[in-house]
Amino acid sequence: MSELITKAKKAKDCARLLATKTTEEKNAALLKMADALLNEKDFLIKENKKDIEVARQNGTSTSLIDRLTLTSERLDDMAESLRQVSELLDPVGELLTNFKRPNGLSIDKIRVPLGVIGMIYEARPNVTIDASSLCLKSGNAVLLRGSSSAIHSNIALVKVVQNALKETTIPIDAIQLLEDTSRETASEMFTLNEYLDVLIPRGGASLIQSVVKNASIPVLETGVGNCHIYIDESANVEMAIEIAVNAKTQRPSVCNAAETILVHQDWANNHFSNLLNQLADNGVSFVGDERTQAKDDRIKQATELDWADEFLDLKVAIKIVSSIDEALEHIYKYGTKHSEAIISENEEHVARFFNEIDAAAVYHNASTRFTDGFEFGFGAEIGISTQKLHARGPMGLEALTSTKYIVHGNGQVK
Template identity: 55%
Template sequence: MTSEIQEKGKRAKAASYVLNIKTTSEKNEALTKIAEQLLIDQQAIITENAKDLAKGEEQGIPASTLDRIMLNSERITAMADAIHLLVKLDDPVGKVVEHIKKDNGLQIEKRSVPLGVIGMIYEARPNVTVDAATLALKTGNAVVLRGSSSAKFSNIALVTSIHCALAKTAVPTDAVQLIEDTSRETAKELFHLKDYLDVLIPRGGKALIDLVVNEATVPVLETGAGNCHIYVDEMADYIKTEKICLNAKTQRPSVCNAAESLLIHPAWFQTYGTQLLTALQQAGVTIIGDANVCQAFEAALPATEEDYGTEYLDLTISVKLVENVYEAIEHIHQYGTNHSEAIVTEDQVVADTFLHSVDAAAVYHNASTRFTDGFEFGYGAEIGISTQKLHARGPMGLPALTSTKYFIYGDGQIRV
């Protein structure tokens, strides 16, 4: 008996060959229909999402995770808006990356082409269902989606809406497949679906990502957890620092580009540290600090070694004093996840040292880490944020979902 994974993988593979020859206008029409259908179906989607939220509350799922799962009219409208932006973006498929003309008359073109079939395994956030499906379709890829049980009803509702839209277009509905069985067995089967998947992308917490990277035989595009740091230098402007830290920590603490660790120069801390930590505390942030921080700020809880490596995903931040930019860089390389790192300083030399030395997908000078996002970078929706170095790094938009193929044009040439 064929499993759900095998059956849907097979369908997606067949659909990928059809997608491969669809025009940009046909793909854009399908995306536009999806955006329209999501708005038409939003009440049904919200109703199904409420089932996931109710189940999550019964199971004691943390508030930060429930926030990731939650869909409302505003968020569904934002999904539709992101799709409309995606329609306006250039289609990367078919671009001539390189052209070579040989002395024998051969014309060699290196062109961008779809990857084929993308597998997505992700936790909690149902918006990933729409992001992954629409980015895949724009680039001529089929997609096999495997969300978590915590958002099962939401994901089914979203894919039902997508299928309804695709049925009105030239793009096959089989191009978007959702694995409804969220058991561990189906996840493990997906890891080894080499006959049908060309790449597997995990999106979620460190445990999920490590599991996929360590066990999958399908090629993996690694997205990383976000233990993001802000280093406040001796020459940091206080007003900028407070704005950046509050935004990076509190604007949406449950996402991977939120700041989790604060590193502060002792001289700056002596003048402004209590003021900054008070502002964070008043915004609802729990401070976990080293001995110096706890001594200066009574409300701080003592930090352990584990705290410095934790992606909290809620209103908690670790705070540590470091002697200079080099100690900050060393700390980040020890505890960071190669995601997003920031420095606040008016000293350009120190800033350049930080930006060039820190090993991360995105580095910031005097700005919040919250900008590491496909939409903010002008990619429309994103498939994830890659923290690896091969093929793609940082927010992965349309170009990251293409490969290349050589097209060679001749007139009877033979090799001698």
């Protein structure tokens, strides 16, 4: 039997046990895992160096190597995050509703784990620990499939974590890593409906699209965000500029960063240069429509692709619109339903924006950068859902649960 099938079977059997583990048992395991990361720092850093060496030989960029690197401080942070997850409320067993029917049946709806989660992700080794801790806390078994570029780090991390589990009541198969990182094996994973209950892809757009297109297992789609800031005619000038600069530049590589700024023509007439200067001061380059180009020659012609693209870089598409309607049309056409913001002092326009924009999160007078499990107060995040089924927006522990109806009767028949 292949490594994939062997581990998937074990995960399924393990999920059955995990669903019945108490909060105390799960928390004790999380704390043991935290201790183990600290005790095994030398081993983990030594194994991580093997990945870094390969990455260097492959000419990987400095920023990617930085994301791949484990340091003593980063291991401290990972241990701390495990402790924090142990302190979160356990969603399993939560009573969501209960009702009594006229025939006397009493029906409780409670939260239960999803079962087995297949996690397919790219380079950063901290995702190995994040995903493991959130899946464990929510009573799920996880089958991790990281990237080949982090394989030594991931094998070492899962080894340390599994050794820690041996000292607890949680079976070690709760957290398993696929050592075979071939594309073929990943594809095989997409259709293992018999063993996996859900797939969560985390990484670039092409990884996510490949999973969405090819998986027969339900997928929690995460990530792609072509987010807009619409500056209404009534927008407060300083606020609008501060939010636009923040949403674009504070961390351009993430999905909740803004990619397009839409500016109402009346606001633009007085404040466009000010906005552009402050963006440029923060290193931003521009593409735009003809109206913006007529105002400022730093702006290059935007292509159709530019309006749709997630730059993930210090680049912004900028457009002058004649009305809020034009802004709503533009977002409808090019938006990815992630996070959209209106900066305005006009209540009617805000109400229209909230009502008519279809997105996971819509903002009034705030940066799109807040679409995040920690910023929303969930204490953790497995990803940001950009689909409409099951979970939308930042996903915390609750997104890793399903429900079960518990029905008490005394002989009812139909």
